[in-house]
Amino acid sequence: xxxxxxxxxxxxxxxxxxxxxxxxxxxxxxxxxxxxxxxxxxxxxxxxxxxxxxxxxxxxxxxxxxxxxxxxxxxxxxxxxxxxxxxxxxxxxxxxxxxxxxxxxxxxxxxxxxxxxxxxxxxxxxxxxxxxxxxxxxxxxxxxxxxxxxxxxxxxxxxxxxxxxxxxxxxxxxxxxxxxxxxxxxxxxxxxxxxxxxxxxxxxxxxxxxxxxxxxxxxxxxxxxxxxxxxxxxxxxxxxxxxxxxxxxxxxxxxxxxxxxxxxxxxxxxxxxxxxxxxxxxxxxxxxxxxxxxxxxxxx
Numbered sequence: 001x002x003x004x005x006x007x008x009x010x011x012x013x014x015x016x017x018x019x020x021x022x023x024x025x026x027x028x029x030x031x032x033x034x035x036x037x038x039x040x041x042x043x044x045x046x047x048x049x050x051x052x053x054x055x056x057x058x059x060x061x062x063x064x065x066x067x068x069x070x071x072x073x074x075x076x077x078x079x080x081x082x083x084x085x086x087x088x089x090x091x092x093x094x095x096x097x098x099x100x101x102x103x104x105x106x107x108x109x110x111x112x113x114x115x116x117x118x119x120x121x122x123x124x125x126x127x128x129x130x131x132x133x134x135x136x137x138x139x140x141x142x143x144x145x146x147x148x149x150x151x152x153x154x155x156x157x158x159x160x161x162x163x164x165x166x167x168x169x170x171x172x173x174x175x176x177x178x179x180x181x182x183x184x185x186x187x188x189x190x191x192x193x194x195x196x197x198x199x200x201x202x203x204x205x206x207x208x209x210x211x212x213x214x215x216x217x218x219x220x221x222x223x224x225x226x227x228x229x230x231x232x233x234x235x236x237x238x239x240x241x242x243x244x245x246x247x248x249x250x251x252x253x254x255x256x257x258x259x260x261x262x263x264x265x266x267x268x269x270x271x272x273x274x275x276x277x278x279x280x281x282x283x284x285x286x287x288x289x290x291x292x293x294x295x296x297x298x299x300x
Contacts, residue, residue, distance in 0.1 A: 006031040009217065010070035012055060012103065013077030015039040017168060017178065018117065021210035022076060023048075029218060033068045056094045061102040065110055072217050073107050074115045075100055078146070082121070085142035086265040092145050100149035108157045115217055120166035120201070120228070122147040125268020129202065129232055130164075132224050132277065140265040161216055165227045166272050170206035171296060180296065183239060187248035197236035197255040201272035202228035205292035211284045225281065226273035231289040238289055245293040 007030050013019040014034035023043060026032050033049040034041045040050065053064040055077060065073075078096050079085060085092035100116060107114040121143035123130040138144045153160050169180050177185075186193050204227065212227050233241075236255045243250045258267065279286060287295070 007071040008033060008069060009072040009074060010035055010051075010065070010068055012073070012075045012099070014050075015041040016076060016078075017080075017170070018076045018206060018209065021170070021206045022074060022213065025207070025210040025214045026074075026217075029214070030072070033070055035064060035068075055099040055102055058102045058105070061106050065106050065112070070112060072113045072115065073103055074117070074213065074217060075103050076117045078117065080142070082140055082142045082267070083264045085145065086140055089141055092141055096142070096145035097148045097152075101152050104149075104153045104157050104160070108159075112159070113217070113220055114153065114157055114160045115213065116149060116153055116160065116162050117213075118150055118162050118164040119143065119146045120164060120271050120273050121268065122150065122164070123268065123271075125200075125271040128270055129200075129228070129272040129274045130226070131274045132226055139268055142265065159220075159222065161221050162224045163213060163216060163227050164224065164273055165204060165209055167201040167203035167228070168206050168209065169203045169292070169296075171299065180242065183242050184246065187243060187246070187252055190249070190252070192252045192254050193239055194254050194256045194261070195234075195236040195239035196258040196261065197234050198269060199235045199258045199267060200232060200270050201235075202230065202232045202275065203238055203289060203292075204229040205287060205296065207295070208284075208287045208292060212278070212282055212286070215282055215284050221281070225278055226275050227278060227286075228273040228275050229289055229292065230275070230286045232272055233289065241289050242293055245290060246297055 009026055009030040010033040011022050012035050015036050035051045037054050053060040077099050122136040122138050124137040124139055136147050138147055150162055239253045240250050
């Protein structure tokens, strides 16, 4: 009997923080195509398909999809430097909107399933974690470009899922450091860490998020889902939990006001996402902050 044909999934942003996790998590049930522009991804499975293209160029997107013949596209490509997006708006538009528009347009023409990764920053976060049906109101240009991508997909695609997420944490295999590296490196040296006690979100472990995305793609979920962690907490409380789980001195975590950390882009105070629908929709467990941090601590 012939082996059942695997669905082919094309993952954009495959060298990025989320892309690295998606390559690992999609490995069992899908044939993966890792597409990249500037940085070739580090792949950990046999016989990977790696394809180079500038996804901001429509002609290259059309050629890439014709060459690779995917069944599913997961667009995790984005420029997530919120302050950078505020100051270099042309790059932000090209990376966060034009790429998504090109992929969505061509995938619709070819009848493909399209999964777009979006963000809680399309909302203003003034007084509560965003519900799916809240009216978007981005406070910064990063959020605006991601909202524009959502609007294009909603208006032009028939078989899509928009997966909004927030406050990704984990240990990247390559690339820039992230929040956990900052905590770990400083606390291990006995140095204090400043953490805002007036900025809130529900941080999600990158591997937990990737599992949820795989489940969504495998089940061809459509519409909009919110994928955040199980605990809604301040950045200070998250840092305290990190110190506790990793055995560091919690007194080294210093609470500060977000206003004391001046940045070009405004951040929502009550960011994050309401995930009650997702708790019922997904079989994969959405982890608490402590569960996620323990899993990260115990990684080989």
